[in-house]
Each structure stands twice: as structure tokens, then as C-alpha cells.
Amino acid sequence: MDSKTERQLVQLIATDRIEIPISSMSGKIKRQKPKLAKEIDLNPWQGKYQGERVYGKLVIEDKLKARKISEAVDEFITNYPKPGEILSQMIEEKRSESETHLYFGMNEGCRLTSDDYMGVMKNLGFSEATANGLYSELIDVSRKISRKRKEERSVLIE
Numbered sequence: 001m002d003s004k005t006e007r008q009l010v011q012l013i014a015t016d017r018i019e020i021p022i023s024s025m026s027g028k029i030k031r032q033k034p035k036l037a038k039e040i041d042l043n044p045w046q047g048k049y050q051g052e053r054v055y056g057k058l059v060i061e062d063k064l065k066a067r068k069i070s071e072a073v074d075e076f077i078t079n080y081p082k083p084g085e086i087l088s089q090m091i092e093e094k095r096s097e098s099e100t101h102l103y104f105g106m107n108e109g110c111r112l113t114s115d116d117y118m119g120v121m122k123n124l125g126f127s128e129a130t131a132n133g134l135y136s137e138l139i140d141v142s143r144k145i146s147r148k149r150k151e152e153r154s155v156l157i158e
Contacts (some may be wrong), residue, residue, distance in 0.1 A: 021141035
């Protein structure tokens with residue numbers, strides 16, 4: 001067996017398992033921020049609030065947004081029916097494309113060690129103390145989430 005390949009796969013699996021809870025939390029936070037912001041009413045302060053510790057202000061910005069491709073295609077089809085039909089057919093054609101995935105997982109009865117996870121966290125820039133503090137919480141959440149998923153995972157590499 002090649003110990004370098006073994007180490008690389010262990011690092012990939014540990015990284016993937018750490019990513020699961022962090023990604024889950026990130027998604028929740030990203031969904032929560034706009035909801036929280038929409039609930040804040042600054043109207044009593046004419047859109048500008050200055051508190052003891054925080055401030056908030058509403059700013060309305062007029063921006064030009066690019067038209068969605070689907071809207072542009074629909075308009076093109078309406079304005080130019082014959083070429084639009086050709087364009088529509090071209091879009092509908094399925095393109096054959098190959099992707100290369102690396103599938104990975106743990107062998108039956110084998111587990112990653114805390115050192116495997118700690119190495120990944122240190123590579124992410126966490127200090128030893130921070131990595132130690134985060135380790136048990138991240139692994140608990142990762143295990144709960146991964147129970148709902150199959151063990152073999154994959155990553156797109158090309």
C-alpha cells in the first residue's frame with residue numbers, strides 16, 4: 001500500500017467531514033440574515049438608527065441588473081420566430097460531457113482519528129487551542145448529519 005495515497009485520502013475524508021457541519025451552518029446563517037434584516041423597522045428613525053452599541057441605516061440603490069438569459073431568449077423568439085426556433089432547438093440539445101469524480105470513504109470497521117481531523121483544522125489556519133475547542137462539536141454535528149447520508153462520498157475533479 002502507498003502511505004502517501006492513504007494519507008491524502010484520510011485528509012480528504014477528514015476535510016469532507018469537517019465541511020459538512022460548517023457548510024450546513026453557513027447555509028442556515030445565509031438564509032437567516034435577510035430574514036432578520038427584513039424584520040428591522042427603521043421607519044420611526046427615518047431610516048437611520050443610532051443606538052448605544054449599534055447603528056443601522058436604509059439605503060436604496062438604483063442598479064441596472066442584467067436580463068436573465070431565459071428572458072432574452074424568450075424575447076428573441078417572439079421578435080424573430082424563425083431564427084428563434086433554431087436557437088430554441090440549439091438550447092434544448094443535450095451536450096455530451098464527461099466528468100471525473102473521485103469516490104472516497106472509510107473501509108468497514110475503520111475510523112479517522114482526532115489527529116486526522118486536527119491536522120485538517122490546523123491546515124485551515126486554526127490554532128491548536130481553537131481546533132481542540134471546535135473538534136468535538138464539529139464531529140458531533142458531522143456524525144448526526146452523515147447518518148442521514150450514505151458513507152461513500154465523491155468530489156468532482158474534472
